[in-house]
Every structure is written in structure tokens, then in C-alpha cells.
Amino acid sequence: MNNELNEQELENLLRGLAPAAPSPALRQRVDEELKLDMSWLSTSRRKPQRAPRWLTSAGWAAMGAAAAIGVMSYLPLQSGQGATAYALASAPAVRPTATLREWDDSSDRGIHEGRSRMSEKHALVISRELGTWVDPRYSAQTTMVIPSQQQLLLPASYIK
Secondary structure, three states: OOOOOOHHHHHHHHHHOOOOOOOHHHHHHHHHHHHHHHHHHHHOOOOOOOOOHHHHHHHHHHHHHHHHHHHHHHOOOOHHHOHHHHHHHHOOOOEEEEEEEEEEEEEEEEEEEOOOOOEEEEEEEEEEEEEEEEEOOOOEEEEEEEEEEEEEEEEOOOOO
């Protein structure tokens, strides 16, 4: 018996096939699932959040400060200053004047065994660094606070 179909017979068989409609039970289950999935959309719709009022004002202030710095950096030096103007122009614009580190808090995390099987004391130090810089051209002063948090591992030795 010849099991091979020629192309014409195969095309005729495929044209005769039609997709079956889904059963009513399947259709009902899919409808219920879609309704459950879509029900949360109408109940939990969030209102669009607006930026806080202070954020807009701070943005405008920052843009104004940036524009002022940009304009001031391109202003020519006044001609009456002579050699001092050249010395100030070649000197660094900002000089550090003071640095201070303060410990705010420290905590003892206990003694633990490290990777090398040696005992280590763990400590956490929370501090801040206060730095002051002065611009000699304009006598402007900037102070900055830089917080830091450091974890210290100290070798622990025991006396027998």
C-alpha cells in the first residue's frame, strides 16, 4: 500500500479541516478569569502624584545659581588690578582652610571568627568630616559636612 500522498491530495485534506469552536464551559471560565484580572484596574487606580512645592522652587533657585556662576566665570578681570590679578588668576581658585573629623557614634559588634580562623573584633564608627574652603578672589567661604560610616576589623588576641 502506498502511504505517500501527493501534494494535491494533501492540500485538499488541509482545506477541508476547520478549527473547532471552544466548549461553552471553557469560554465561561476564560470570561470569569478575565473579569477577575480586570477588576483590580477600576478599584486601585492611583492619582498621579505631583512634585512637592519646594522642589519646584529649589529647581529654579539651582538654575539661577548655575546661570550666575556661568556668567561670573566668563567676566573679564578688571584692568586696574595689574600683577595681583595675574597672581590670583594663576592661583588655585579654592583653598582648604580647615578640616575636622568628629565621631558621632560607635558600637561594638563583638568578637567573631574571621576567614583565617583568627578572632576579630568588629566595630562600627559613625563620624562626619567638616571641611571649610575659602576662595581668595572673592573671600567666599564654603563649609561642607561629609558623613561617613566605617566598619573596623581589629585582630583580637588573648593572653593565657
